[in-house]
Amino acid sequence: MDLTILWFWIIAALFVGYFVLDGFDFGVGMTIPFLGRDETDRRMLINTIGPVWDLNETWLIVAGASLFAAFPEWYATLFSGFYLPLLLILLALIIRGVSFEYRHQRPEASWKRRFDLMIIVGSAVPAFLWGVAFANIIQGVPLDAGHNFTGTLFTLLNPYGILGGLTTLVLFFTHGAVFASLKTEGDIRERARRLASRAGLVAIIVAATFLVWTVVAHFSVPVLILAAIAALSLISSWFANSRGLEGRAFALMAVTVAAAVLTLFTALFPAVMPASNDPANSLTIANASSTEYTLTVMSWTALIFLPLILAYQGWTYWVFRKRITRKHIEAAAH
Amino acid sequence: MNDLLDPLLLSRWQFGLTTVYHFIFVPLTIGMAVTVAGFQTAWVRTGKLHYLQLTRFFGKIFLINFAMGVVTGIVQEFQFGMNWSTYSRFVGDVFGAPLALEGLLAFFLEATFIGLWIFGWDKLAPKLHLATIWIVALGTVLSAYFIIAANAFMQNPVAFRINEERGRAELTNIWELLTNKVALAAFPHTILACFMVSAAVIITAAAWHLARGQHVEAMRPALKVGAWSMLISGGATMLAGDQLSLAMVETQPMKMAAAEAMYNTASGADASFSIFTLGTPDGVHELFSIRIPYLLSFLSTHTFDGTVEGINDLQAQYTQLYGPGDYSPVIWVTYWAFRWMIGLGLASMLVAAAGLWFTRKGREPKRWMWRVAVWAVPMPFLAMTMGWVFTEMGRQPWIVFSLLKTEDAVSPNTTGLDVLISLVAFTVVYGALLVVEFGLLKKTIKAGPDPIEMSPPDDDGVQKPAAPATTVY
Numbered sequence: 001m002d003l004t005i006l007w008f009w010i011i012a013a014l015f016v017g018y019f020v021l022d023g024f025d026f027g028v029g030m031t032i033p034f035l036g037r038d039e040t041d042r043r044m045l046i047n048t049i050g051p052v053w054d055l056n057e058t059w060l061i062v063a064g065a066s067l068f069a070a071f072p073e074w075y076a077t078l079f080s081g082f083y084l085p086l087l088l089i090l091l092a093l094i095i096r097g098v099s100f101e102y103r104h105q106r107p108e109a110s111w112k113r114r115f116d117l118m119i120i121v122g123s124a125v126p127a128f129l130w131g132v133a134f135a136n137i138i139q140g141v142p143l144d145a146g147h148n149f150t151g152t153l154f155t156l157l158n159p160y161g162i163l164g165g166l167t168t169l170v171l172f173f174t175h176g177a178v179f180a181s182l183k184t185e186g187d188i189r190e191r192a193r194r195l196a197s198r199a200g201l202v203a204i205i206v207a208a209t210f211l212v213w214t215v216v217a218h219f220s221v222p223v224l225i226l227a228a229i230a231a232l233s234l235i236s237s238w239f240a241n242s243r244g245l246e247g248r249a250f251a252l253m254a255v256t257v258a259a260a261v262l263t264l265f266t267a268l269f270p271a272v273m274p275a276s277n278d279p280a281n282s283l284t285i286a287n288a289s290s291t292e293y294t295l296t297v298m299s300w301t302a303l304i305f306l307p308l309i310l311a312y313q314g315w316t317y318w319v320f321r322k323r324i325t326r327k328h329i330e331a332a333a334h
Numbered sequence: 335m336n337d338l339l340d341p342l343l344l345s346r347w348q349f350g351l352t353t354v355y356h357f358i359f360v361p362l363t364i365g366m367a368v369t370v371a372g373f374q375t376a377w378v379r380t381g382k383l384h385y386l387q388l389t390r391f392f393g394k395i396f397l398i399n400f401a402m403g404v405v406t407g408i409v410q411e412f413q414f415g416m417n418w419s420t421y422s423r424f425v426g427d428v429f430g431a432p433l434a435l436e437g438l439l440a441f442f443l444e445a446t447f448i449g450l451w452i453f454g455w456d457k458l459a460p461k462l463h464l465a466t467i468w469i470v471a472l473g474t475v476l477s478a479y480f481i482i483a484a485n486a487f488m489q490n491p492v493a494f495r496i497n498e499e500r501g502r503a504e505l506t507n508i509w510e511l512l513t514n515k516v517a518l519a520a521f522p523h524t525i526l527a528c529f530m531v532s533a534a535v536i537i538t539a540a541a542w543h544l545a546r547g548q549h550v551e552a553m554r555p556a557l558k559v560g561a562w563s564m565l566i567s568g569g570a571t572m573l574a575g576d577q578l579s580l581a582m583v584e585t586q587p588m589k590m591a592a593a594e595a596m597y598n599t600a601s602g603a604d605a606s607f608s609i610f611t612l613g614t615p616d617g618v619h620e621l622f623s624i625r626i627p628y629l630l631s632f633l634s635t636h637t638f639d640g641t642v643e644g645i646n647d648l649q650a651q652y653t654q655l656y657g658p659g660d661y662s663p664v665i666w667v668t669y670w671a672f673r674w675m676i677g678l679g680l681a682s683m684l685v686a687a688a689g690l691w692f693t694r695k696g697r698e699p700k701r702w703m704w705r706v707a708v709w710a711v712p713m714p715f716l717a718m719t720m721g722w723v724f725t726e727m728g729r730q731p732w733i734v735f736s737l738l739k740t741e742d743a744v745s746p747n748t749t750g751l752d753v754l755i756s757l758v759a760f761t762v763v764y765g766a767l768l769v770v771e772f773g774l775l776k777k778t779i780k781a782g783p784d785p786i787e788m789s790p791p792d793d794d795g796v797q798k799p800a801a802p803a804t805t806v807y
């Protein structure tokens with residue numbers, strides 16, 4: 001197989017990893033106002049993602065760096081073109097990341113409230129904006145002959161882009177609520193399950209609209225199949241959640257997110273940044289990629305290290321597999 | 335108004351600001367990871383409780399700082415594409431690879447094992463738990479290597495060819511890229527300086543408590559560890575810096591000339607090193623200086639009769655090679671940054687040496703000495719900042735030496751307003767977080783190590799230290 005095509009799919013896989021993993025911890029962050037009735041509840045929620053949020057977020061750093069290395073033109077066009085949305089994502093990730101570490105450093109309720117708010121906002125903003133960004137990549141944006149984005153922020157806030165943002169927002173919210181019910185014990189577990197059920201209905205409606213729109217606009221059999229997998233697993237997840245099968249519901253949500261991301265990448269292929277104004281200005285796998293030598297080096301590195309990375313990250317999830325109870329939190333009162 | 339909204343100028347300020355800011359936290363993360371791993375190793379091997387206290391105490395400081403390093407690092411990676419897209423298109427094939435390797439080999443290790451370390455005290459066997467912090471430390475050091483190798487390409491481009499048709503530099507040999515002589519010299523210099531930073535934090539924390547006669551059992555050995563690591567890493571930083579100077583003279587002679595603000599080529603005794611200069615504000619004319627003859631010759635060539643090229647000669651050479659233009663950096667910045675780096679580094683070592691001398695054989699120093707020691711902490715931080723300002727400003731006007739100028743590297747489609755918004759946003763958020771971080775570090779240091787709670791005696795009546803809370807957040 002051509003290495004450039006391989007790397008298109010590795011980039012897709014890295015974003016699948018990022019959205020499946022950081023997706024649920026964005027979701028947990030967003031559920032705080034709904035599930036966190038008291039300080040113990042809120043700490044339970046934050047502790048469900050405590051050991052893993054950083055490794056989840058690192059998938060983004062690796063995806064970004066790999067994009068830079070494998071498709072410098074794609075990286076340059078995307079990051080300079082989507083300047084302000086990416087700025088907002090960065091600021092959100094900054095305040096969210098430090099809040100996990102700072103929140104528990106002082107006992108005052110006002111201190112904790114401030115960082116709770118930063119976690120909630122810092123989770124919701126990227127959950128929405130990543131959807132906007134990816135929907136716009138697929139839909140195409142105006143590019144000049146040098147592949148530079150010529151639109152503005154408002155170019156990106158079109159109906160399909162906003163629908164994409166709402167889709168990731170509600171999908172991640174549901175994903176997080178399901179994760180919270182899987183990782184906690186006591187009444188919060190039940191409340192999380194009910195919240196996931198309500199959010200799941202919204203997610204089904206919004207995501208189905210977005211997927212149908214995507215399939216119609218970029219019809220091909222693989223796109224249709226992947227979109228169907230995403231839709232069916234989302235619905236199955238809702239039923240599994242209703243029956244209290246939390247593990248299955250969570251796994252199906254992960255499949256939903258993965259299939260939705262793959263739907264978008266399949267719809268994109270073989271372009272990487274289609275130009276909406278003039279197809280001649282589009283960036284494709286062929287004109288955006290690095291040299292075969294660079295891709296060969298990267299392929300060997302990925303081949304050796306990705307299995308190792310998956311192994312130690314899987315082990316981490318296994319080490320922290322236990323549910324968190326109120327007793328755990330109260331025993332560790334700050 | 336035009337100047338205020340110049341995307342190039344604003345992007346440069348933003349990159350400078352965010353890089354210097356990021357590099358407040360990174361050296362402390364690197365140094366502290368090894369410090370904490372060291373104390374925890376001492377605890378696991380000796381079972382002495384004060385080592386466990388120190389592990390947890392410096393562990394807290396490490397974690398408060400760690401998150402800031404992580405989140406400000408993402409900004410760095412995004413910024414190449416956001417603000418410097420022309421640069422990214424030009425170097426991506428070469429420069430992207432070490433960044434991707436950094437992510438795959440180093441960041442994943444750090445980010446995964448830090449979670450295991452924080453939350454794993456009662457879930458992992460003591461030796462396995464100890465291994466997690468060493469893996470974090472390994473990850474931090476590895477990541478430093480890759481990013482320095484990437485930076486070294488900007489200082490001394492190697493292992494590439496220019497593809498005229500695509501208008502870009504292309505990687506020809508990854509091994510050659512990773513063993514760039516500038517990277518090999520800059521890496522030990524930087525890493526060792528990171529240990530000076532963590533040593534300063536140890537010294538400050540120890541001095542604070544020893545001055546008040548608190549936590550003496552833990553803080554006396556901590557002071558020794560801090561002072562010795564300051565002296566050893568400081569000495570080694572100087573030796574490594576000397577190697578880096580040699581590589582710099584060879585690859586970027588203009589930077590060495592700019593470090594000394596030396597306009598005319600000089601050799602032997604005339605190639606002197608000025609410790610202090612008073613001159614006209616632009617640094618062109620000298621009014622008064624204290625000079626050490628031969629020293630610049632020795633630093634640049636390791637001989638006393640070497641010749642060091644001056645700015646004027648180099649400017650003439652470069653004009654011939656690269657066309658008309660100004661090829662010298664801002665001289666007063668490089669001149670003073672270089673001196674402050676060396677001066678602050680030496681002053682940090684002096685504090686450490688004095689600390690060891692006045693506490694020898696259990697002696698008690700005077701109170702004012704503790705106060706001086708507490709204030710030692712900003713010095714290596716500032717020295718490190720000055721070092722980076724020197725090496726990055728000294729590269730100007732190039733973004734990639736001899737290949738691409740900074741002024742040609744900026745994103746063509748990013749408006750001045752965009753960059754102004756982001757610059758203001760980063761300044762405000764970073765400023766606020768710096769206040770919070772500093773406040774938390776101060777509070778944590780002042781609070782001192784927590785007492786170790788013991789678990790109830792087991793069947794043999796042996797009490798073990800209770801693992802700290804596993805639901806940390």
